[in-house]
Amino acid sequence: xxxxxxxxxxxxxxxxxLETAHFPRPASRLVQHATLAGFAAGFAESTARxxxxxxxxxxxxxxxxxxMQAVPFGAPPGAKGPPPRAVFWLLTRAVPKLRARVxxxxxxFERKLWREDLNEWDARVKPAADARHRQMQxxxxxxxxxxxxxxxxxxxxxxxxxxxxxxxxxTITCTLPIGDFLAQVGAWTxxxxxxxLAAVRGASAISLGAARAELQALAEAVARDPAAQATLDGDGxxxxxxxxxxxxxxxxxxxxxxxxxxxxxxxxxxxxxxxSAGELPDTLLGAVRAATRGAGSRGDTDGARAISSLxxxxxxxxxxxxxxLLAEARHIARLxxxxxxxxxxxxxxxxRRAVLEAGRRLAAxxxxxxxxxxxxxxxxxxxxxxxxxxVSEAERAELEARRAWRTTKSVSDADVPKFLGGxxxxxxxxxxxxxxxxxxxxxxxxxxxxxxxxxxPAGAEAIxxxxxxxxxxxxxxxxxxxxxxxxxIAQGDVLVTRATAxxxxxxxxxxxxxxxxxxxxxxxxxxxxxxYGIPGVVxxxxxTAKIRDGQRVRVDGDTGEVTLLx
Amino acid sequence: xxxxxxxxDGARYGGKARGLALALRAGLPVPSGVALSPEDAxxxxxxxxxxxEIRALAQLxxxxxxxxxxxxxxxxxxxxxxxxxVLGCATPDAVREAVRRVLASAHTKAALAYRAKLGLTDxxxxxxxxxxxxxxxxxxIVFSRDPVTREDHLVVEATWGLGxxxxxxxxxxxxxxxxxxxxxxxxxxxDKDLEIVRDGAALVEREVDAARRGARTLGDAALLEVxxxxxxxxxxxxxxxxxxxxxxxxxxxxxxxxxxxR
Numbered sequence: 077x078x079x080x081x082x083x084x085x086x087x088x089x090x091x092x093x094l095e096t097a098h099f100p101r102p103a104s105r106l107v108q109h110a111t112l113a114g115f116a117a118g119f120a121e122s123t124a125r126x127x128x129x130x131x132x133x134x135x136x137x138x139x140x141x142x143x144m145q146a147v148p149f150g151a152p153p154g155a156k157g158p159p160p161r162a163v164f165w166l167l168t169r170a171v172p173k174l175r176a177r178v179x180x181x182x183x184x185f186e187r188k189l190w191r192e193d194l195n196e197w198d199a200r201v202k203p204a205a206d207a208r209h210r211q212m213q214x215x216x217x218x219x220x221x222x223x224x225x226x227x228x229x230x231x232x233x234x235x236x237x238x239x240x241x242x243x244x245x246x247t248i249t250c251t252l253p254i255g256d257f258l259a260q261v262g263a264w265t266x267x268x269x270x271x272x273l274a275a276v277r278g279a280s281a282i283s284l285g286a287a288r289a290e291l292q293a294l295a296e297a298v299a300r301d302p303a304a305q306a307t308l309d310g311d312g313x314x315x316x317x318x319x320x321x322x323x324x325x326x327x328x329x330x331x332x333x334x335x336x337x338x339x340x341x342x343x344x345x346x347x348x349x350x351x352s353a354g355e356l357p358d359t360l361l362g363a364v365r366a367a368t369r370g371a372g373s374r375g376d377t378d379g380a381r382a383i384s385s386l387x388x389x390x391x392x393x394x395x396x397x398x399x400x401l402l403a404e405a406r407h408i409a410r411l412x413x414x415x416x417x418x419x420x421x422x423x424x425x426x427x428r429r430a431v432l433e434a435g436r437r438l439a440a441x442x443x444x445x446x447x448x449x450x451x452x453x454x455x456x457x458x459x460x461x462x463x464x465x466x467v468s469e470a471e472r473a474e475l476e477a478r479r480a481w482r483t484t485k486s487v488s489d490a491d492v493p494k495f496l497g498g499x500x501x502x503x504x505x506x507x508x509x510x511x512x513x514x515x516x517x518x519x520x521x522x523x524x525x526x527x528x529x530x531x532x533p534a535g536a537e538a539i540x541x542x543x544x545x546x547x548x549x550x551x552x553x554x555x556x557x558x559x560x561x562x563x564x565i566a567q568g569d570v571l572v573t574r575a576t577a578x579x580x581x582x583x584x585x586x587x588x589x590x591x592x593x594x595x596x597x598x599x600x601x602x603x604x605x606x607x608y609g610i611p612g613v614v615x616x617x618x619x620t621a622k623i624r625d626g627q628r629v630r631v632d633g634d635t636g637e638v639t640l641l642x
Numbered sequence: 643x644x645x646x647x648x649x650x651d652g653a654r655y656g657g658k659a660r661g662l663a664l665a666l667r668a669g670l671p672v673p674s675g676v677a678l679s680p681e682d683a684x685x686x687x688x689x690x691x692x693x694x695e696i697r698a699l700a701q702l703x704x705x706x707x708x709x710x711x712x713x714x715x716x717x718x719x720x721x722x723x724x725x726x727x728v729l730g731c732a733t734p735d736a737v738r739e740a741v742r743r744v745l746a747s748a749h750t751k752a753a754l755a756y757r758a759k760l761g762l763t764d765x766x767x768x769x770x771x772x773x774x775x776x777x778x779x780x781x782x783i784v785f786s787r788d789p790v791t792r793e794d795h796l797v798v799e800a801t802w803g804l805g806x807x808x809x810x811x812x813x814x815x816x817x818x819x820x821x822x823x824x825x826x827x828x829x830x831x832x833d834k835d836l837e838i839v840r841d842g843a844a845l846v847e848r849e850v851d852a853a854r855r856g857a858r859t860l861g862d863a864a865l866l867e868v869x870x871x872x873x874x875x876x877x878x879x880x881x882x883x884x885x886x887x888x889x890x891x892x893x894x895x896x897x898x899x900x901x902x903x904r
Contacts, residue, residue, distance in 0.1 A: 351792060446794050483793065484819065484828040542817075544790060575811040595811025596799035596832070597790065598783040598884075602811070606789060615814040617833070 086497035087136035089154025092143035094487055094494050095135070098346045100635040102140030102482040105454040106236065106348045106427060110420065111135050111142070113237035118244030123149070126189060126248040127180025128520050129168075129513065130503075140482060143496055146524075148503070150174055157501025164508050178509065181516035184252070190408050193249040197411060202418045205242065206338075208235070209422040213341050217433040225434055226462040232427040233455040239419040250411040255519030257405040261398065262522065265389040269522075271641070275383045276405045287342075290335040295367035297327040304328040308365060314357035321364075336360070341425035342417065349451050349482065350634075352425040356546070362609025369567075434462045443467040444475070452478040539623070541591070541616030543636035544602035549589040549611045550641065555625040556583075570631055572623050576601035584608050589631035591619045591638050605633075613638055643695050646771065649677035656710030656769035661899045664878045670871065670896045675702060675773030678741070680712065683770040687742045691734045702774045704732045704840070707740035709747060712767040725753065725768070729775055729804065732843040737772065744770050776895045777840055778888035780859045781805035785902060786872045787882035788819075795827060796820040798868055800859040802850055803837030805886050805897065812836060812847075816859045824869025831858055867894055875899040 086092055103111070112135060119132035131149040135142055148155065150173065158164050168174045183189070212228075212235070220228060254276060261272050298304045298321075307320050321332035340354035353360055383402065390398045428451070435447030443466050444450060452475050453461065461467050467475075485492065503524075506517035554569040556562065562583050565571065570589045576599075590605045595614040605612030611633030613619075619638060623629060628641040644655075647667060652660035659677040666672045676698055678686060691699065699705065709725035726747035728740035747753060748766035757766065782800035789797065799808060799815040807813050814832040821827060837850050860868070868887065871894070875883045879901040886898040 349791075355792070448793065480827050483791070483795075542814075546790065592811060594814055596783075596808065596815040596817060597797060598785055598799050599809060599811030602789070614811060615832075617814065 081491065082139045084138050084141075084491075084493050084496060087138055087143060088145075089497070090145050091156060091498050091500040092136060092138075092145050092496040093500065094492065094496075095142040095144050096487045099142050100487050101347075102485050103137065103142060104348050104451055104482065105140075105457075105478070106233070106431070106451070107346070107424070108137045108140070108142075109233065109455050110236035110240045110424075112137070114240030114242075115244055116147075118241035119247055121241075121245050122248040124177075125180070125193075126184045126252055126516065127177045127182070127513070128248055128252075128516055129177065129181075129509065130520060130524075138496065139492075140478075141485075141487065141492060146500065146503070149177055156498070158504035158508075161504075161508055164504055168508070168510055168513070175510075178513035182512040185256075185515055188404065190249045190253050190404070193246060194408060194411055197246060197249075197415070201242065201246075202414065205239065205418050205422070209341075209418075209426060210337070212426050213337075213429070217430050220433075222437075222462055222465060225430065225437075226459050229427075229430050229434065229458050229462060230455070232423070232430050233458075236420055236423045236427055239423040243415045243419040246411060246415045250408050250415065251523045252516065252519050253401075253404040253408045254412075255521075255523035256515065257401045259518040259522040260401055261386065261390065264391060264394050264398070265386065267386065267389060271382070272386060273641070275386045275402060276409050287335055287338045290331070290338050291363060291367050294321075294328070294331040294335045294364060297331040298364070298368050301326070301328050305368070308361075308368060314361040317361055318357055318364075335364075341422065341429055343421050343424040343428065346424075348424050348428045348431065349448075350546075352428055354425075356609070358607060358609045360609070431458065434458065437462075438465070438467060441465065444472065449475045449479060452482065539591075539616050539619050539638040539640075541613040541619070541636045541638065542595075542597060543612075543633050544597045544614050545590075545605035545610060545612035545633045547589075547609070547611035547633045548630065549633075550628065550630045551588040553591075553623045553625065553627045553629045555620060555623065570629055572619050572629075574620055575599070576604070584610075589633070590614075591616060591623070591629070591631055593617055593620050643676050643678050643682055643698060646672070646675040646677055646773065649771075653712060654679050654769070656712045656767075656771075657900065658708060658710035658898065659769055659771050660710075661879065662771065662773075665875065665896055665899050668874055668878060670874060670899070671894055672896050673774040673776055675705070675771055677710065678770040678772070680767050680769055683741050683745055683768065686738055686770075687745055690738050696734050699734065699737060699772065702772070704730060704775045704843070705737065705772050706775045707731055707737060707744055708771045708773065709744045710769040710771045711748065712769055713764070727806075729806065730840045730843050730845050731772075731775075736843060741770055744768065773897075775840065776888045776890055776897065778804050778890055778895075780864075780889040781808055782860065782868065782885075782887045782889075783808050784868055784872065784885040784887060785882070786822075786876055786885075787902060789902065794822065796822065796824075796869060796872060798860065798865065801832070801834045801837065802854060802859060803839045804845070805888060806845070807834075807836065807838045807847075809886075812838075818860065818865060820865055820869055822869065822872070824866040826862065826865060829858070831856055834859070864889065864894075871896060 115135050116132045123131055129149050131147045134145045134147050168178060215228060217225065217228065257276065258269060258272055298308055304321060304324055307317060310317060318336065322329060322336060324332065339360065340352065342353045343350055387395060387398060431450050432447050435444060435450035438444045438450065438461060439447045506514050506521055509517050551568050551570045553572045554565050555572045556565060557573060565583050565586055567586050568588045569586065570591060571587050572591045574593045575595055576592060584604055587610055589611040590601055592601050592614045593616055595601050599614065601614050602612055611631045613631055613633060613636050616638060623640060630639040630641055646659065647663055649655040649659040650663040655677040662672050707728045709727065711725060726744045728743055731737045731740045745768050748768045780800060780802060781804055782798055785797045788795060798818040798820060801808050801813045801815045808815055813834045813836060815834065816832045817830045819827040833855055834850055835855050836847055838845055838847050872883065875885055878899060882902045884900050884902045885896060888895045888897055
């Protein structure tokens, strides 16, 4: 354990909450820079467009941990909680900019504004971002001279900020219809958030989902080509198999190249320190194999089942409305993942490539012990190191210290406060708002309490273990203890067991993820999860006691959390 | 049957024998032993050990009989735990039975399913390593590159007793991240509530007393020792290495050294 103790002070007036959903560890300086530059601005644009009374979440970093402050629209800086009801009532009815906000929220529902946004995303924003990223990754960074590499890095840094902003410009777009569905269906049925969300999401592997179309095209091309099928099923390192698919003639070669082109420089995590998909050939190959086997089709069946059982619980008179709200939520659902994948998810992977190239050069010159150390530099340091071609002793030590801190500290450490500046007061009750603003208020409330603050839906229970194989997967838990029970495992299930035994290899190709009570990062279960490229969490101690057979779970192989859904 | 140090021909004695033979020659503390080619092993399985073999094994005392598959090194796959290891054989008959089990383990349903996944179509060929059993008080697995983040530090997991408890994932082990020089970057103590130990010719799984469950297995000095072994082992396999280590009476043994698959 790092012996350094650091003090955590509130980064400004008001209350700040530790962000645990996306950054379970301290963030790199590069990602901090992008978040500080783009997050709040994009978020505020999104809330303004939809007339949401929350202006934005304001990020700040304390000892490299992300803290967020909810900033209500029109509130004084650092305000803790709303003014008294009478004052609030008066403000929202008398102050023109607040009234305009309420009107905007009403109009957004009337116009189904999210549909316009999704059209804009599909027609303009996403294609432009993809084109930009393709252009950036087409550059051969290894051929650039120091000045050119520094310029490219500066472009990456600016692009990261722009992409974080782009992502959050669509935050309310994709969350409002889902929050609206959650709030209304929750009121009708009283069901937990996880169960209601299952109807929206269906079930499928979320990881690498960005390239679903390209992956599907590749799977179909392989299915039509026995030689390619043999290559795919063949022996040898995953990277070689992928290279052989790319070299194949006809549809398979072009589909494989197209797929790798979109995923190669895609960040698998949220930080520049996480490997890009192209650095995980086994995971990619696993995805291709799963796609050719039609894995994931089960997910749709699960989604359909979740919808019909939820619909049964809705009073008959609300069912038509239920169908309408569900249609909107499902229509927009893909944007939730897409906005990240096509924005900073790609931008950060391209940045990583450039930083590692710069790091390799400095390491070759004896300036750094290893190339990856440079991932912990700030944008200014990057520019200076690359341009000057040298790193001082003190700077090297600083990079080492940052890396040690980043790789060993976690949000679950006892010395990392969940709140700074006190705990936040409750937001104003939704019924203080004018009638026309309440629907948006309820939707935002449902999302904020249900999705945003926790990696898991509200009420869901998380089990913590050791993350041993990256990726996020949702599916049906199958508690299996002995070989004789293997017959119960269906394609896409999550295996939950005390410890895996070698005979589990028989069922591994079927699994969507693995969770065990026991074991470390180097035990069989961990090794095979990595070999098969499926998310794995081991050493949870109590997974088999807490998870029911048949229950839906989310397995996060990056944070080590297993969440019970519904 | 030949001395382990002479079994560096991987095409004849398999990958595990090769790794251990090279490690022995490089001066790493590998327990002494012998290697059997697939033909030797088949002969032992059918007719038993001859007098010369019995004498050679008697030198070793209680032994561990391990699989050493041939021609699968290039498959970049771990065969994690698929091929049998039989620990604690004290008599010639026990060794013969163990060799039979090791040979049979190449043909189990699980092993065949795994081979199919890898696209290995040739019949499996299995050589065997017989080594002095180290009655480990502490066992560890070491990866010289982080298998998840691929960062350039050593990941060490350790527990009480024989390493089977680690490999099979039966305990939540102590976990150490070390710089390549051996300085601990993080130490997280596990809950080692059971250990596997030898009781005569049998291996038993027994409860660990409350005081030792949460106690630290490897001190800083042992971790430094781990870091010193790593470069030599990496030189042998030509890259990042996956080691199985054991300590008895404070003395370190290297039980396995192979290239990292995942």
